[in-house]
Amino acid sequence: MNGVYDLGGMDGFGSVEVEANEPVFHQAWEALGYALGGIGPFNIDEVRHAIERIEPRLYLAASYYERIIIGVATLFVEKGVITLAELEARAGGRFALARAVLRGAGRLPTPQTQPFTIGERVLVKDEHPPGHIRAPRYVRGRRGIVVHVTPAFSYPDSAAHGLAVQAEPTCHVRFDARELWGDGAEPNSSVVVDLWQSYLTRAQGG
Amino acid sequence: MDDSRHAKPAASAEARARALESALQQKGVVPDGMLDAFHHVATEKWHPRNGARVVARAWTDPEFRARLLKDGTAACAELGYSGLQGEYIVVLEDTPSVHHVIVCTQCSCTAWPVLGLPPDWYKSFEYRARVVRESRTVLREMGLEVPAEVEIRVYDTTAETRYLVLPLRPEGTANWSEEQLAAILTREAMIGVARVQVSGTQSGAAP
Numbered sequence: 001m002n003g004v005y006d007l008g009g010m011d012g013f014g015s016v017e018v019e020a021n022e023p024v025f026h027q028a029w030e031a032l033g034y035a036l037g038g039i040g041p042f043n044i045d046e047v048r049h050a051i052e053r054i055e056p057r058l059y060l061a062a063s064y065y066e067r068i069i070i071g072v073a074t075l076f077v078e079k080g081v082i083t084l085a086e087l088e089a090r091a092g093g094r095f096a097l098a099r100a101v102l103r104g105a106g107r108l109p110t111p112q113t114q115p116f117t118i119g120e121r122v123l124v125k126d127e128h129p130p131g132h133i134r135a136p137r138y139v140r141g142r143r144g145i146v147v148h149v150t151p152a153f154s155y156p157d158s159a160a161h162g163l164a165v166q167a168e169p170t171c172h173v174r175f176d177a178r179e180l181w182g183d184g185a186e187p188n189s190s191v192v193v194d195l196w197q198s199y200l201t202r203a204q205g206g
Numbered sequence: 207m208d209d210s211r212h213a214k215p216a217a218s219a220e221a222r223a224r225a226l227e228s229a230l231q232q233k234g235v236v237p238d239g240m241l242d243a244f245h246h247v248a249t250e251k252w253h254p255r256n257g258a259r260v261v262a263r264a265w266t267d268p269e270f271r272a273r274l275l276k277d278g279t280a281a282c283a284e285l286g287y288s289g290l291q292g293e294y295i296v297v298l299e300d301t302p303s304v305h306h307v308i309v310c311t312q313c314s315c316t317a318w319p320v321l322g323l324p325p326d327w328y329k330s331f332e333y334r335a336r337v338v339r340e341s342r343t344v345l346r347e348m349g350l351e352v353p354a355e356v357e358i359r360v361y362d363t364t365a366e367t368r369y370l371v372l373p374l375r376p377e378g379t380a381n382w383s384e385e386q387l388a389a390i391l392t393r394e395a396m397i398g399v400a401r402v403q404v405s406g407t408q409s410g411a412a413p
């Protein structure tokens with residue numbers, strides 16, 4: 001899904017503020033999302049997608065650990081472990097969960113006849129599936145060069161939707177900044193994005 | 207899902223987190239001691255001092271450095287750093303002509319065993335949105351001026367690889383021990399948004 005979580009390249013945000021001597025958790029409850037997410041009947045891709053499904057205005061207004069709590073709570077409710085009514089009774093107020101999975105979400109990897117290799121020019125498919133996808137929008141339809149190939153990892157577009165888990169290598173693909181941002185790109189810079197091979201095709205021509 | 211339709215006020219984030227915790231405890235699905243154990247690991251075991259030891263070792267031991275660049279996961283595990291969110295670590299070696307920076311634009315993935323859980327600035331929308339598009343500007347705003355002739359290479363952690371930057375060893379540290387070197391390494395330097403400072407000065411000059 002093309003969600004608000006996919007922030008790379010968005011304009012309008014201000015400067016990055018670094019807090020000196022920042023504690024790992026500012027409040028004790030912040031540790032609960034990751035801890036409880038680890039014991040749920042769901043995988044990390046489902047957790048990521050549940051967070052992505054948070055209504056955009058709530059996503060942008062919530063803190064990082066609040067989003068983890070919302071995503072994990074959504075999955076515990078969807079899996080039938082607990083109910084929303086129980087949560088709201090215990091919380092003493094409204095508990096907004098993430099929105100439902102979009103219709104048609106979830107897909108299988110694209111079989112590759114020949115794996116990609118380092119140095120190869122590739123094109124990121126310009127596709128917009130309704131489910132979980134880890135190719136950020138800012139590289140879709142862009143060309144880059146493979147600089148590293150990893151071992152096989154679970155294909156998230158399937159795993160996030162309960163489809164049979166299939167693993168395939170990812171490629172670290174290097175994009176020149178001008179390929180991504182046009183003539184206004186900052187000079188002498190590039191971005192490397194880690195992409196499952198199903199997101200890629202071989203680039204034609206030079 | 208339009209919030210304005212709901213008369214019931216939203217519970218605070220803390221109240222919702224505690225509600226989730228107590229609901230799951232009541233179902234008996236939370237193992238005894240799990241929450242304390244997680245908190246301990248997250249605050250004490252996953253820590254940037256681990257990454258600092260890895261980098262300091264690489265600066266002082268050429269054979270370790272070679273192993274680290276070839277297989278970051280195995281080399282970090284040699285020093286005892288492995289596990290959750292450290293299953294596949296790739297080390298990015300800075301050179302006089304290339305400076306590396308790590309980001310996760312879609313969530314906030316980090317190599318937990320060597321960098322710890324990510325700090326707020328790394329998780330901020332400002333950093334996630336901007337550093338892939340205007341890295342030189344963002345770094346300058348954060349106090350790091352990268353010379354124009356040095357390429358900035360931003361790594362977006364969009365899959366299961368977790369990264370650690372191996373910064374340039376600062377001048378004036380030739381006789382330093384591994385422990386002394388580890389002490390000047392910060393999480394920010396190992397993400398690529400700060401230079402390694404030798405004496406707390408901005409110049410990076412030898413002490």
